[in-house]
Amino acid sequence: NKKSFVCYKMTSLKNYFVNLNIFQSSNDLTTDEEKEHVRRSNIISTRIFFIVFFIVLFGLTIIMKTRNRNILITVENPSEDQFKNLPSDGHCPCSHISLSYGEFISIQTRFHQICSSDFVSDRWIKTINFGLNTTYFSAYDFRTEGSAMFQSLESFCRLSKGYAIQSIDSFNKDLFISQEVLTESVFQSQINAIIQQFELSSPIEFSTQVA
Known part of the structure; x- marks a missing residue:
């Protein structure tokens, strides 16, 4: 039972991320095909948004770490x-x-x-x-x-x-x-x-x- 519960939670979590959609669909759609098409497009857009977001966040983190890094250069007997x-x-x-x-x-x-x-x-x-x-x-x-x-x-x-x-x-x-x-x-x-x-x-x- 415990194993089944874990599998159920993992499946639910997977379905949540697979169907994650942060964009709201239009209410003007009439047919189910149009609604499904828009839903899939929104899901793809959501994935692209989060990919770009994490790439930008990672890049900013690297830049901040690089800027705050102290580079020690030692010159013996400088002129x-x-x-x-x-x-x-x-x-x-x-x-x-x-x-x-x-x-x-x-x-x-x-x-x-x-x-x-x-x-x-x-x-x-x-x-x-x-x-x-x-x-x-x-x-x-x-x-x-x-x-x-x-x-x-x-x-x-x-x-x-x-x-x-x-x-x-x-x-x-x-x-x-x-x-x-x-x-x-x-x-x-x-x-x-x-x-x-x-x-x-x-x-x-x-x-x-x-x-």
């Missing part, structure tokens, strides 16, 4: 032109993620010309009041405080030069870190910002030390 032509979602990791500033940045110092003049030399400072007794000089006489003033100036120049050398040496040892190769514009922008920050912070730190 500069290859890097510039990378797509927007391309990545170029660095073989070395860190590089000291001193390897690609050169900072030159320029001090006031008085720091390299004779006015801060020992010879000039000693000459101002050499062999003179400043006890009898007026308080407004340059020779009274001249030596101390130029000694202070010499000390300030010496300290500023020493601090500049120390700051640049420390700056050159700092590391520029990037896990991926940067475009020229981005790299230049970051370097300009780093140098500008160094130029702004150095005088402030020096003033704090000598205060």
Whole structure:
């Protein structure tokens, strides 16, 4: 009985798909032959419709899967032109993620010309009041405080030069870190910002030390 029931269901399902018709027949038909002809035509049209529908659906599925597929292309040691032509979602990791500033940045110092003049030399400072007794000089006489003033100036120049050398040496040892190769514009922008920050912070730190 169970086997007969299964066979019956399979036969019913087969007949359903064989006679499947999604198109409505016209009510103007009069003869049975016309009705049967239209019914068969509608059944064939239904089959064609579903065949085309599933073909289109299958094609769209293939297209969507193809479009969403990520294709990984690896280029070993790319040239500069290859890097510039990378797509927007391309990545170029660095073989070395860190590089000291001193390897690609050169900072030159320029001090006031008085720091390299004779006015801060020992010879000039000693000459101002050499062999003179400043006890009898007026308080407004340059020779009274001249030596101390130029000694202070010499000390300030010496300290500023020493601090500049120390700051640049420390700056050159700092590391520029990037896990991926940067475009020229981005790299230049970051370097300009780093140098500008160094130029702004150095005088402030020096003033704090000598205060």
